[in-house]
Amino acid sequence: VRLAVDxxxxxxxxxxxxxxxxxxxxxxIAALFVACDVHLSVRPPLVLVAMICGPGWAxxxxxxxxxxxxxxxxxxSTGLAVNVTLGLxxxxxxxxxxxxxxxxxxxxxxxxxxxxxxxxxIEVSRRDRA
Amino acid sequence: MTxxxxxxxxxRPTTPLPRATLxxxxxxxxxxxxxxxxxxVFGIGLWAxxxxxxxxxxxxxxxxxxxxxxxWWMSIVAIIGALAVTSRPALVARRWPTxxxxxxxxxxxxxxxxxxxxxAETVPRYPTxxxxxxxxxxxxxxxxxxxxxxLRMSWAGFFAGVGFASRAMGVSPTWFIKWSPLVLNLAYLIxxxxxxxxxxxxxxxxxxxxxxxxxxNWVGQDYLxxxxxNLFLYLTVVAVLCRVFGARGPVxxxxxxxxxxxxxxxxRRLTRRAFGVPADARSxxxxxxxxxxxxxxxxxxxxxxxxxxxxxxxxFTPMMIVLVxxxxxxxxxxxxxxxxxLCAGGVVAWTSFLAVSYWSGHxxxxxxxxxxVGGTLDQNVTVRLQGSSARLFVLDARxxxxxxxxxxxxxAFVRCLxxxxxxxxxxxxxxxxxxxxxxxSYGGEGVLRVFLFSLAPASVLIASLxxxxxxxxxxxxxxxFGAIRFAPTVWAITLVVSLALFPIARWGNEPFEAVSxxxxxxxxxxxxxxxxxxxxxxxxxxxxxxxxxxxxYRYGVSPGLLLDLSPHDIHEAFAVSGPTxxxxxxxxxxxxxxxxxxxxxxxxxxxxxALAGNSGFRVVYxxxxxxxxxxxxxxxx
Numbered sequence: 131v132r133l134a135v136d137x138x139x140x141x142x143x144x145x146x147x148x149x150x151x152x153x154x155x156x157x158x159i160a161a162l163f164v165a166c167d168v169h170l171s172v173r174p175p176l177v178l179v180a181m182i183c184g185p186g187w188a189x190x191x192x193x194x195x196x197x198x199x200x201x202x203x204x205x206x207s208t209g210l211a212v213n214v215t216l217g218l219x220x221x222x223x224x225x226x227x228x229x230x231x232x233x234x235x236x237x238x239x240x241x242x243x244x245x246x247x248x249x250x251x252i253e254v255s256r257r258d259r260a
Numbered sequence: 261m262t263x264x265x266x267x268x269x270x271x272r273p274t275t276p277l278p279r280a281t282l283x284x285x286x287x288x289x290x291x292x293x294x295x296x297x298x299x300x301v302f303g304i305g306l307w308a309x310x311x312x313x314x315x316x317x318x319x320x321x322x323x324x325x326x327x328x329x330x331x332w333w334m335s336i337v338a339i340i341g342a343l344a345v346t347s348r349p350a351l352v353a354r355r356w357p358t359x360x361x362x363x364x365x366x367x368x369x370x371x372x373x374x375x376x377x378x379x380a381e382t383v384p385r386y387p388t389x390x391x392x393x394x395x396x397x398x399x400x401x402x403x404x405x406x407x408x409x410x411l412r413m414s415w416a417g418f419f420a421g422v423g424f425a426s427r428a429m430g431v432s433p434t435w436f437i438k439w440s441p442l443v444l445n446l447a448y449l450i451x452x453x454x455x456x457x458x459x460x461x462x463x464x465x466x467x468x469x470x471x472x473x474x475x476x477n478w479v480g481q482d483y484l485x486x487x488x489x490n491l492f493l494y495l496t497v498v499a500v501l502c503r504v505f506g507a508r509g510p511v512x513x514x515x516x517x518x519x520x521x522x523x524x525x526x527x528r529r530l531t532r533r534a535f536g537v538p539a540d541a542r543s544x545x546x547x548x549x550x551x552x553x554x555x556x557x558x559x560x561x562x563x564x565x566x567x568x569x570x571x572x573x574x575x576f577t578p579m580m581i582v583l584v585x586x587x588x589x590x591x592x593x594x595x596x597x598x599x600x601x602l603c604a605g606g607v608v609a610w611t612s613f614l615a616v617s618y619w620s621g622h623x624x625x626x627x628x629x630x631x632x633v634g635g636t637l638d639q640n641v642t643v644r645l646q647g648s649s650a651r652l653f654v655l656d657a658r659x660x661x662x663x664x665x666x667x668x669x670x671x672a673f674v675r676c677l678x679x680x681x682x683x684x685x686x687x688x689x690x691x692x693x694x695x696x697x698x699x700x701s702y703g704g705e706g707v708l709r710v711f712l713f714s715l716a717p718a719s720v721l722i723a724s725l726x727x728x729x730x731x732x733x734x735x736x737x738x739x740x741f742g743a744i745r746f747a748p749t750v751w752a753i754t755l756v757v758s759l760a761l762f763p764i765a766r767w768g769n770e771p772f773e774a775v776s777x778x779x780x781x782x783x784x785x786x787x788x789x790x791x792x793x794x795x796x797x798x799x800x801x802x803x804x805x806x807x808x809x810x811x812x813y814r815y816g817v818s819p820g821l822l823l824d825l826s827p828h829d830i831h832e833a834f835a836v837s838g839p840t841x842x843x844x845x846x847x848x849x850x851x852x853x854x855x856x857x858x859x860x861x862x863x864x865x866x867x868x869x870a871l872a873g874n875s876g877f878r879v880v881y882x883x884x885x886x887x888x889x890x891x892x893x894x895x896x897x
Contacts, residue, residue: 164428174429181425189562193555200503200549203451207496208562210421210489211569217399217420218572226403232428 143254147247150191154243157184161236164229181232182209184239191246293357296342300361300368303338306331307372314380316774317885321650321855324377324767332376336759339368343471347464362467366474367446373474374482375442377767383775383804384437387848389484390775390807392419396433398810399423407617409811414615417573418486434807436484444482444492445474448716451495456720458502458546459686461727468751469723475758476665476719478658478765479712480773487709490577493570495716497581500563501594502685503549504556510592519592537677544681544724545593564602571606575615576696578607580713583692593685651855654768661761662711668754669718672725675747683724689717725751771851772802778885779846780804785881786844786888795841797834799823802852803844814839823853825867831876834891841891842880843871 160180163173186209195201216235220226310332320326346361377385395413399405400423405416413419426433449470456466482488510516518524532539551559571578585600611619673687693713697706725747783805786796792812796805799822806815821830822843834841850863860866864887871877871889881888 164430167430169430174431174435177429178425181428189558192558193551195504195549195551195555197454197457197503197549199450199454199457200499203454203496203499204559204562204566206447206450207493207566207569210493211566213424214417214421214569214573215565217424218417220424221399221404221416221420224403228400228424228427232424 140254143250146191147250147254149187150243150247150250153180153184153187154240154247156180157236157240157243160184161233161240164236165233167229177232177236180236180239181213182206184236184243185209185212188239188242188246191243290357292345292348293361296345296361296365299338299342299345300365303335303342304368304371306335306338307376310335311376311380314376316377316381316385316770317776319767319770319774321648321771322654322764322768323770325763328376328763332372335372336369339365339372340471340755343369343467347467366449366467366470369471370442370445370449370474373762373766374445374477375439377770377774378439378442381774383777383780384434385774386437386483387773387775387802387804389437389440390434390804392484392486393422393433393437394806394808394810395419396422396426397808400427400433406811407615411618412486414618415486415573415575415610417569417571418489419573421489421573422484432808433484440484440488441480441482444488445477447492448473448477448482448495451492451499452716452719454499454503455495455689455716456723458499458506459544459683459720460724461544461546465723465726468726468755469720472722472751472755472758473716473719475755475762476661476715477712478661478762479708479715480766480769481708481712486574487576487712490570490574491712493566494577494580494713497563497566497570498584498689498716500559501585501588501596501599502545504551504559505594505596506545506548506685507592507595508543508545512589512592512597515590515592518590535674535678538680541677541680541682544676544683544727545685560596563599567603568606571603571610572614575611575618576709578603579696580693582607583695584689587688587692588685591684591688593688648855648858651768654764657761657764657768661758661765662707664754664757665711665715665718665722668750669714669721671750672721672747676724676727681724681727683721686717686721686724690714690721722751722754771855772800772848774848775804776847776885778883779848781883782844782846782881782886782888786842789881790842790888791840793839795834795839796844797822797841798844798846799849800852800856802848803846805844819853819857822849822867823857823859823863825859825863825870827870827874827876830871831874831891835876835893840893843877843889843891844886845889846886848885 156176157180160177162168163170163177183205186205186207189208189212190201190205193201193204212235216231217228220228220231310329313329313331314324314327316324316327318327342361343365346358346365392412395406395410395416396419399416399419405413405419407414407416422433422436426435429435452470452473453466456469460466460469481491510519531537567578567581570581582600582604585594585596585603588594589597589600669690673683673690676683691714693710696710783803786805787809790796790813792809793814795814795816797816797818798805799817800819801817818833821833822845830843834843845864845867847864850859850861853859853863854861864885868879868882868887871887872879876892878890878892879887880890
C-alpha cells in the first residue's frame with residue numbers, strides 16, 4: 131500500500147512539475163512576444179492564453195486538490211480576475227501601461243511557476259533520498 | 261455445505277509497479293471506442309461540409325433554421341450517437357479512452373451547436389459586441405473610462421481587462437468577437453462539470469448535464485460581453501461552494517432555528533406527505549473534497565478576488581452571487597456563512613462610490629420595480645412579445661423552451677425526492693435567479709437572465725433522471741414499477757426537443773444579429789471619409805459601429821423618424837445648425853424594423869429611392885447592403 135501511495139504521490143508530483151514548467155515556458159515566450167512586439171499570427175492566442183492561465187495557475191499551484199475540473203475553473207477565473215483588477219488598477223492610478231504591465235505579469239507568473247516546479251522537484255528528490 | 265471460494269491474498273509487491281507503457285495504454289482501446297471516435301470525426305466532417313450551405317445573409321424571418329442543411333442535422337445525430345456509445349454504463353469506467361472520448365465528443369457537440377454561426381459567417385455577428393469592443397478600444401488607447409457616455413462604463417472591469425489584453429496581444433478588441441460564443445460555452449462546461457460531480461452519482465448523468473446545457477443554452481448572452489464572462493465566474497464560485505465549502509445541514513444558528521421552528525417543520529411534514537416523499541430521504545450530494553486548511557484559506561481568498569472582479573464588471577451577476585450564497589447558508593448547504601455579507605458589502609460600496617452616474621437621478625428606475633412582480637413580468641414578457649408573425653413564433657418557441665426546461669427540472673427534483681434522494685442545493689441554485697424578478701425588470705431582460713442563470717442547475721437536475729438509484733433496499737423496493745426506465749426516456753425526450761427548438765430559439769434573431777460585409781464596409785467607409793465631429797444616425801441599433809472612434813463622432817439612433825420613410829420629416833429633424841448629419845442605413849436595420857416594428861421588407865430600397873430623389877439629401881456611399889446619406893443644410897456645400 132505504501133508503495134502504491136508513493137507511486138501515486140510521485141505521479142502527481144510529476145504532473146505538477148510538468149504543468150508548472152509548461153505554463154512557465156508559455157509565459158516566458160508570451161512575455162518575449164509582448165516585450166519585443168513580435169508580429170506573428172500565433173501571438174494573439176498565445177498571449178491571451180498565457181495572460182489568463184499563467185497568473186491563474188501561478189496562484190492555484192499552491193492549492194492541493196484532486197479535482198482537476200475545479201482547479202481549471204479556479205485557475206481560469208483567477209486569471210480573468212487578475213487581468214480585470216490590473217486593468218482597473220492602472221486606470222484608477224492613472225498609470226495605463228498595458229505593454230509593460232502585461233510583460234511584467236507574464237514574467238512574474240513564469241517566475242512563480244518555475245519556482246514551484248523547482249520546489250516540487252527538490253521535495254521529491256529529498257523524499258527519494260530519505 | 262456450500263463451498264466458498266476464497267480469493268488468494270494479494271501478495272505484497274517487493275518492487276515498484278512498472279508504469280503503463282504507450283503500448284499498454286493502446287491495448288485499452290476497445291472496438292466501441294473506435295466506433296465512437298469514428299462517429300465524432302464523421303460528425304465533425306459533416307458539420308464542416310454543411311457550412312458552405314449556410315448563408316446568414318439569406319436567412320428568413322425565422323432565422324437560420326431554414327438555412328441548416330441535412331448534413332448539419334446528421335452531424336448532430338452522429339455526435340449524439342458517439343456520446344451515447346461512449347457513455348454506456350458498461351464502458352463508463354475509469355479508462356482513459358472513455359474519458360478522452362467524452363471530452364472530445366462534448367467539445368464537438370459544443371462546436372456544432374455554438375460554433376456554426378461563427379464558422380459560417382464572414383464578418384463576426386452581434387452589433388452589441390462591436391459596441392463593447394469600442395469601450396475596450398477606448399480604454400486601451402486612453403487608459404480611462406467614460407461613465408457619463410454610457411452607463412455600462414460604470415462597471416468597467418470587463419472592458420478594462422479586454423483593453424489590457426488586446427494591447428498586449430497586439431490586436432483590436434474586435435478580434436475577440438468571432439469565436440466568443442464557442443469559447444465561452446466550452447468554458448462554462450468546466451465549472452458545470454464540477455457542480456454535476458458534486459451532485460450526481462453516475463458518470464453518465466454528470467456528462468449528460470453538460471450536453472443538455474449546450475442544447476438548451478439559446479439565450480445568446482455568450483458574445484463579447486460582461487455577462488458572458490461573469491456567468492463563468494458565477495459558475496466557478498458556485499462550484500467552489502458546492503465542492504469544497506459545502507455542508508450537510510443547518511450550520512448557521514438563525515437558519516437552524518428557522519428550519520426547526522414549528523410552522524416550518526409542520527409545513528415540511530405536510531409537503532412530504534402530499535408528494536409521497538419518504539421521511540428518510542437522503543442528500544444525493546457527494547462528499548466534500550478533502551482540502552487542507554491552508555489550501556481552503558487560499559481558495560477562499562481567490563474566491564473573494566473572483567467576486568471582486570465580478571462586482572467591478574457587471575451589475576447583475578454579483579447580486580446573483582449574494583442571493584445564492586445567502587440561500588445556501590439559509591438551508592445549511594455551505595459553511596461560508598459570511599460570504600454573502602462580504603459580497604453584498606462590495607456591491608453596495610461599488611455602486612455607491614464608483615457607479616454614481618448610474619444611479620444619480622435614476623433611483624426611481626432602480627428601485628421603482630421592487631415588489632412589483634406583475635409590472636416586471638409585463639415588461640419582460642408582454643412588452644417583448646411584439647412584432648411580425650414570424651417574430652412572435654420565435655418568441656413563443658423561446659418561452660415554450662424555457663417553460664419546458666423549468667418544468668422538467670422541477671419534475672426531476674420531485675421524482676428524486678420520492679425516490680429518497682434530495683437535491684436541495686440544486687433546487688436552491690435553480691430557484692434563486694427567480695428572486696431577481698422581485699427586484700427589478702433589468703431593462704426588460706430580466707427573464708432572459710433568469711433562464712440563463714437557472715439553466716446550469718436545471719441541466720444538472722434534469723440529468724439526475726439518469727442517475728443510478730441509491731443502493732438502499734427501501735428505495736429499490738419503491739422502484740419496482742419500472743420508474744427507472746421512465747426517467748431516462750424523459751431525459752432523452754428533453755434533449756431531443758431541446759435540439760429541435762435550439763436553431764429557432766438561438767438563431768431566431770439572425771436577420772438583425774448577423775452582420776453582413778456590406779454593413780461593416782459602410783461603417784469602415786464612414787470612419788475613413790467622414791470628418792470627425794459629425795453626427796452619425798442609424799434607424800436601429802442593428803449596426804456594427806462604435807467599435808472605434810467612440811468619442812470622435814456623435815452617435816444617435818432614431819427609429820421613429822427613419823423607419824417611417826418620410827424624407828421631409830427626416831430633413832426637418834436633422835437639417836439643423838451644428839455638426840453635419842450622416843444617415844447610416846443598412847439591410848440589418850431594415851430587417852430589425854421589419855421584425856419588430858412592421859416596416860416593409862424592402863425598407864432599404866424604399867428609403868434609398870426616397871432620399872436619393874430629394875434635394876435635401878446626398879448619397880455619399882452605397883453598396884448592396886448599406887447606404888450612407890449626408891443631410892444637406894441649405895446654404896452649405
